[in-house]
Amino acid sequence: MxxxxxxxxxxxxxxxxxxxxxxxxxxxxxxxxxxxxxxxxxxxxxxxxxxxxxxxxxxxxxxxxxxxxxxxxxxxxxxxxxRQISTEEADDIYEVRAALDELIGRKLATTITEAQIQELHTLLSRMDGMVASDDVDGYSAMNLVFHDLLLNMTNNQKLIHTYRRLVNELSLFRRSALAELARNRSLPTSIAEHHKIVEAIATGNAQDAGSIMREHALAGRDRMHRALAVQSDAELHLEPVGDLVARQ
The missing domain is CATH 1.10.10.10 (Winged helix-like DNA-binding domain superfamily/Winged helix DNA-binding domain)
Known part of the structure; x- marks a missing residue:
């Protein structure tokens, strides 16, 4: 009871x-x-x-x-x-997200507090541990937390609403096979980019912080295209079941 x-x-x-x-x-x-x-x-x-x-x-x-x-x-x-998101629409979303990421970096470089920087470093330490243990699922979830934390630190409600919609739309685009290909063996590169973001914001250099965050978003788009190319190539080399049976 x-x-x-x-x-x-x-x-x-x-x-x-x-x-x-x-x-x-x-x-x-x-x-x-x-x-x-x-x-x-x-x-x-x-x-x-x-x-x-x-x-x-x-x-x-x-x-x-x-x-x-x-x-x-x-x-x-x-x-x-x-909703279904096409590759072309995902491309457009990444482009807009890159511009907003640059805005976030520039804004935080001039407004972030020491306490917030420490909060980011604490989160990065947890992400470092996930990379070391090759915890892909945990890292993927923590990556979303990291970017949402940066977003919330801007305290710009219009920016927060717009950015979260883009993140939702990109989440719809991810297919299981594509997501696996895109994240395979990319954790060390990703965490290094996250450390560069925090370091740039902490220095107070708005131009550097904005540029690094924009590059990070565009790198994500590039990884998406490489994953799509690998997936397409793999599908081209899959032999139809009917042909395989006919040859046995």
Missing amino acids: TNIANRTMSTIALLQKNSLPSLVQQELERMILAGDLAAGDKLNEVSLAEMLGVSRGPVREAFRALEEVGLVQQEKNCGVFV
Whole structure:
């Protein structure tokens, strides 16, 4: 009974801090970014409401909020779908993100505090440990935390909203095979770039900090293209099953 009471109290506390549509949005966003709801999937309002134990109203409101942050799109007379991002659109997103990263670097170089620099160094130490142990999944998650921390330190709400939408859209573009190819053996390079970012910001040189962050974003785009090229080459060399059977 004590455990049930504790869970009930936790649920009540959660609902007091968040509206029901907000909680539904958070869960659907988690499912989309985790790949439980894949790009192109049609979202069934009734099924999701039943699964989450809510009425259709909060799900409908969550759909509108998810569309605003770039995760779903509503097609007239067809329904709501998890957004699909093409390679060309991903390219455009990286280009805009690079410009915003440069802005973040320039701004933080002139406003960051010693306490914030220490916070970044602490986070980098954790990331160093993940590189040493080849913890790719842990590093990938911590990389998002690192960039979101830099973003929050700007204290620019318009920038934060715009940047997070771009990050969401890039998350939709990642396919499992592509993500694996893109991150394979790239951790040492990535962590070195992160250290350069923090060092540049800490020096207070806005131009250097902005340039390094822009280069970091564009390097991510280049890695994406190399991964796509490798994937395309691998697919070209896969022998069709029918041909293989015919030759046996």
